[in-house]
Amino acid sequence: MQTIFLSTSIIVLPLIIAPIVYFSYQKKSSFLLKILILCPLAIAFLNVLILFPIILRHKLVAFRFDFIFPHGISIYINELSLIMGFITTTLWLLVTFYSFDYMAGKNNLNRYYSFLLVSFTGCVGVAFAGNLLTQFLFFEIASLVPYILIIHDGKPHTITAANKYLYMCLMASLALFFSVVYTYFLTDTLEFAELKNLAKQGIVLPTSIFVSFILGYATKAGLFPLHIWLPDAYPVAPSPFGSLSSGIMIKVGIFGIFKLFFEIYDFNLINQLGWGTVLQVIAGITILLGSAMALNEKNLKKLLAYSSISQMGYILLGTSLLNNRALLGAVFHLFSHSFAKGTLFLCAGAIKQKTGNLNIDNMKGLGYKMPITMACFTISALSMIGIPPLSGFVSKWYLGLGCLDASMPLYLIILLVSSLMNAIYFLPITINAFFTSETQKKFTINEVPFKMLFSIVSLTFGTILGGVFRTPILILAKTAAKKLLI
Amino acid sequence: MLACLGITMGIAFASNLFTFYVFYEFLTFGTYPLVIHKQTETSFEAGKKYLFYSLFGAALILLGIIAVFWNSNTLVFNPGGILKQNLISLTVGRMIFLVFFFGFGVKAAVFPLHSWLPSAMTAPTPVSALFHAVAVVKSGVFAIFRLMYFVFSPELVKTMGLQLPVLWIASLTIILSSLFAVYQQNIKKRLAYSTISQLSYIVLGFAFFSPDGIKGALLHMINHALLKITLFFCVGNIILRTGLNEVNELNGIGKKMPITATCFTLASIGLVGVPPTNGFVSKWFLSMGSLEAGETVYIIVLMISALLTAAYLLPICIRSFFFQESDKIKHQKNLEPSAKMLVPVIILAGLSLYLGFYYSIPMVLIEKTVEILLKL
Numbered sequence: 001m002q003t004i005f006l007s008t009s010i011i012v013l014p015l016i017i018a019p020i021v022y023f024s025y026q027k028k029s030s031f032l033l034k035i036l037i038l039c040p041l042a043i044a045f046l047n048v049l050i051l052f053p054i055i056l057r058h059k060l061v062a063f064r065f066d067f068i069f070p071h072g073i074s075i076y077i078n079e080l081s082l083i084m085g086f087i088t089t090t091l092w093l094l095v096t097f098y099s100f101d102y103m104a105g106k107n108n109l110n111r112y113y114s115f116l117l118v119s120f121t122g123c124v125g126v127a128f129a130g131n132l133l134t135q136f137l138f139f140e141i142a143s144l145v146p147y148i149l150i151i152h153d154g155k156p157h158t159i160t161a162a163n164k165y166l167y168m169c170l171m172a173s174l175a176l177f178f179s180v181v182y183t184y185f186l187t188d189t190l191e192f193a194e195l196k197n198l199a200k201q202g203i204v205l206p207t208s209i210f211v212s213f214i215l216g217y218a219t220k221a222g223l224f225p226l227h228i229w230l231p232d233a234y235p236v237a238p239s240p241f242g243s244l245s246s247g248i249m250i251k252v253g254i255f256g257i258f259k260l261f262f263e264i265y266d267f268n269l270i271n272q273l274g275w276g277t278v279l280q281v282i283a284g285i286t287i288l289l290g291s292a293m294a295l296n297e298k299n300l301k302k303l304l305a306y307s308s309i310s311q312m313g314y315i316l317l318g319t320s321l322l323n324n325r326a327l328l329g330a331v332f333h334l335f336s337h338s339f340a341k342g343t344l345f346l347c348a349g350a351i352k353q354k355t356g357n358l359n360i361d362n363m364k365g366l367g368y369k370m371p372i373t374m375a376c377f378t379i380s381a382l383s384m385i386g387i388p389p390l391s392g393f394v395s396k397w398y399l400g401l402g403c404l405d406a407s408m409p410l411y412l413i414i415l416l417v418s419s420l421m422n423a424i425y426f427l428p429i430t431i432n433a434f435f436t437s438e439t440q441k442k443f444t445i446n447e448v449p450f451k452m453l454f455s456i457v458s459l460t461f462g463t464i465l466g467g468v469f470r471t472p473i474l475i476l477a478k479t480a481a482k483k484l485l486i
Numbered sequence: 487m488l489a490c491l492g493i494t495m496g497i498a499f500a501s502n503l504f505t506f507y508v509f510y511e512f513l514t515f516g517t518y519p520l521v522i523h524k525q526t527e528t529s530f531e532a533g534k535k536y537l538f539y540s541l542f543g544a545a546l547i548l549l550g551i552i553a554v555f556w557n558s559n560t561l562v563f564n565p566g567g568i569l570k571q572n573l574i575s576l577t578v579g580r581m582i583f584l585v586f587f588f589g590f591g592v593k594a595a596v597f598p599l600h601s602w603l604p605s606a607m608t609a610p611t612p613v614s615a616l617f618h619a620v621a622v623v624k625s626g627v628f629a630i631f632r633l634m635y636f637v638f639s640p641e642l643v644k645t646m647g648l649q650l651p652v653l654w655i656a657s658l659t660i661i662l663s664s665l666f667a668v669y670q671q672n673i674k675k676r677l678a679y680s681t682i683s684q685l686s687y688i689v690l691g692f693a694f695f696s697p698d699g700i701k702g703a704l705l706h707m708i709n710h711a712l713l714k715i716t717l718f719f720c721v722g723n724i725i726l727r728t729g730l731n732e733v734n735e736l737n738g739i740g741k742k743m744p745i746t747a748t749c750f751t752l753a754s755i756g757l758v759g760v761p762p763t764n765g766f767v768s769k770w771f772l773s774m775g776s777l778e779a780g781e782t783v784y785i786i787v788l789m790i791s792a793l794l795t796a797a798y799l800l801p802i803c804i805r806s807f808f809f810q811e812s813d814k815i816k817h818q819k820n821l822e823p824s825a826k827m828l829v830p831v832i833i834l835a836g837l838s839l840y841l842g843f844y845y846s847i848p849m850v851l852i853e854k855t856v857e858i859l860l861k862l
Contacts, residue, residue, distance in 0.1 A: 067844070067846075068843045068844060069761075069762060069842075069843055070767055070770055070845070136761065137761040137762055140760050140761055144755075144760065151804075151808050154808040154809070154810075159804065159808055159809070163804065166796075166800065167793075167796070167797075170758070170792075170793060170796050171793065173760070174789040174792060174793060177759075177769075177773070177789070178773075178785055178786075178789060181770065181773040181774060181777065181785065182777065182782075182785075184774070185774060185777040185778070208782075
């Protein structure tokens with residue numbers, strides 16, 4: 001009962017607050033209203049923390065409301081969903097806090113904050129959904145509502161980029177719709193638990209369902225060759241969106257692939273049919289392509305976008321190798337990537353706000369003026385490259401072991417090459433920021449305001465903690481990986 | 487207008503073909519004055535076209551009725567079909583079915599008999615909303631429903647080999663009219679083409695002859711009515727307050743008419759079939775119906791159509807909210823119409839959302855119908 005209340009309030013509260021915010025937020029808004037916006041997110045964060053020990057004791061939360069929507073709204077929280085829930089609530093809370101300073105003075109803030117809350121519900125709902133149709137419902141919210149965030153400034157080229165996103169998302173959702181209807185028609189159930197049982201009994205769903213699921217999720221996750229919306233949408237959207245999208249929204253697609261592999265299909269079967277290999281190849285291409293595109297990119301946000309594409313490849317690789325350690329690496333990378341990339345985007349936003357420019361050549365000497373921001377940028381970049389003791393190293397370590405477990409050293413080499421490329425495109429930025437003396441007088445700026453700085457520093461702190469300590473996240477990830485592979 | 491309400495109810499409640507036909511004819515003549523309400527040249531032209539098409543349809547229907555009566559000596563609808571397989575030869579049956587189908591197809595705006603509908607959009611907007619989005623065209627669809635399940639029976643239609651042609655005509659209508667809608671710049675005409683395509687969703691659902699197909703079709707009759715009236719009312723508000731008719735003139739209208747534009751957007755995503763709107767529920771059942779009939783291909787038709795629907799409706803929403811206001815409306819402060827015009831729109835849009843979550847109220851009736859129809 002208590003857990004039902006906790007998990008429902010995570011999903012429902014933002015939906016209640018969003019219309020209030022929409023109708024009452026003014027340009028010079030009061031302190032109270034900002035508290036009101038943070039409230040549902042903070043409560044969600046606390047609820048997830050309370051759920052941690054419950055899930056760690058191997059109790060699952062599962063219930064459903066039958067009376068609404070076709071086939072009811074079904075909630076099912078296991079280790080994997082809790083990890084998604086944790087990163088989602090943390091990132092959303094901090095990014096919203098960051099937005100108070102970053103977005104200050106911009107237009108249409110009521111729209112921005114209310115739809116920020118609604119898209120939170122979408123993302124967290126996908127993580128907590130217990131049947132396919134509930135997941136589809138929240139997936140739609142998580143893909144269509146962010147459109148309003150992307151298009152925020154309403155300039156012509158923004159609209160073009162946002163429309164590309166919109167139509168790709170619509171196609172993705174149609175592909176998913178097809179799979180969901182077809183699955184229901186063949187199995188007569190939509191609950192993940194029952195689907196898993198059926199898969200264990202050896203009932204094979206047709207290939208068309210699998211392909212169409214993959215197409216739907218891969219579009220959202222930005223996997224090759226369906227990544228094309230991503231580099232266009234990020235630079236034009238407000239920076240907080242980039243942080244949330246890279247950190248959470250594209251992971252929603254990856255999360256769907258997790259569900260597909262381990263709860264709708266039987267993973268042994270996927271391996272036997274050769275789909276594992278196909279997806280490994282796609283993952284490999286995504287990793288290399290993303291990194292390579294990032295190499296000669298001058299716009300910082302675009303660079304980060306390409307880097308995100310390549311990192312999604314890491315997670316897909318870990319998933320499609322289908323062994324314990326690779327999967328652990330993939331699950332843990334959900335956490336480490338979202339914190340590190342979230343920070344990087346927030347730093348990009350800080351730089352944008354202070355210098356008005358995102359060209360990486362113009363960032364020489366920036367470290368003298370914005371030492372904390374650039375230090376956090378550096379730490380997160382190092383985590384992306386996979387330097388110990390940061391959390392990015394932990395995921396890369398397990399991913400590497402997983403490659404060897406699957407006796408696929410080729411993929412280990414791809415990982416290392418990609419790390420090298422990460423280093424090549426990230427390190428010059430930080431080196432130039434801190435170690436050039438020539439242009440340090442150029443900037444007459446100082447550090448960003450407190451709220452922005454607080455969010456950046458807290459996320460960096462998370463990246464460090466995740467690598468140094470054996471955090472509950474790692475324990476959860478281990479159980480999750482073990483349980484998925486039953 | 488009130489007269490038309492009575493006539494439409496008459497169509498719904500008619501228990502034999504003749505009564506049905508009488509009310510059906512009344513509807514044509516009752517709505518004609520509404521089409522030519524503006525009394526301009528184009529509206530007379532449109533009225534003529536409407537009358538001509540309808541009378542052509544009516545002639546076919548009368549032919550069909552005579553043939554049915556001659557064959558079976560009764561005209562009373564019954565769930566097993568008036569025409570029994572042992573009574574008539576298949577060829578005669580086929581001909582009667584086709585005569586009826588194209589007769590009713592005029593009002594249901596089935597391709598290639600649809601072209602009166604976009605022209606009839608010269609009528610005042612509330613008329614377009616009620617009659618050309620709901621009453622007239624829905625009676626056409628309802629007539630096709632009567633035809634397939636009460637005059638003929640599903641088995642008979644199947645043995646006559648006419649299920650496939652009907653499905654194909656419906657699919658063709660869906661895709662083609664969606665495509666026309668994408669290229670149509672006049673907003674009311676765009677909605678008219680959208681209606682044509684959505685009506686064929688319903689015909690498609692009936693023609694699957696499977697429980698979920700009928701459920702989907704009947705649900706979509708309700709849902710499409712709600713959504714399309716919402717869209718037309720919103721457009722009516724916009725035309726009344728600004729006089730803008732073309733899609734590309736609507737830039738920034740959402741900034742001046744936020745409530746109208748929000749309701750328009752809600753109804754649009756409902757028509758695309760995005761959850762949690764009612765459009766999704768009917769699309770779900772229609773797709774299930776398609777699978778039950780053993781046909782995957784019609785889901786793809788529905789999906790393509792959903793994408794095209796997005797392509798012709800969402801740009802309007804995007805323009806209205808995110809584009810710079812055009813000069814014409816830039817300096818006006820608030821263009822929102824009076825409460826009397828806003829409240830119906832809000833209620834209708836709210837109802838669409840409500841039915842997306844709780845569709846059980848119409849579903850109870852629909853399930854009964856399906857039970858009766860398919861038991862026999």
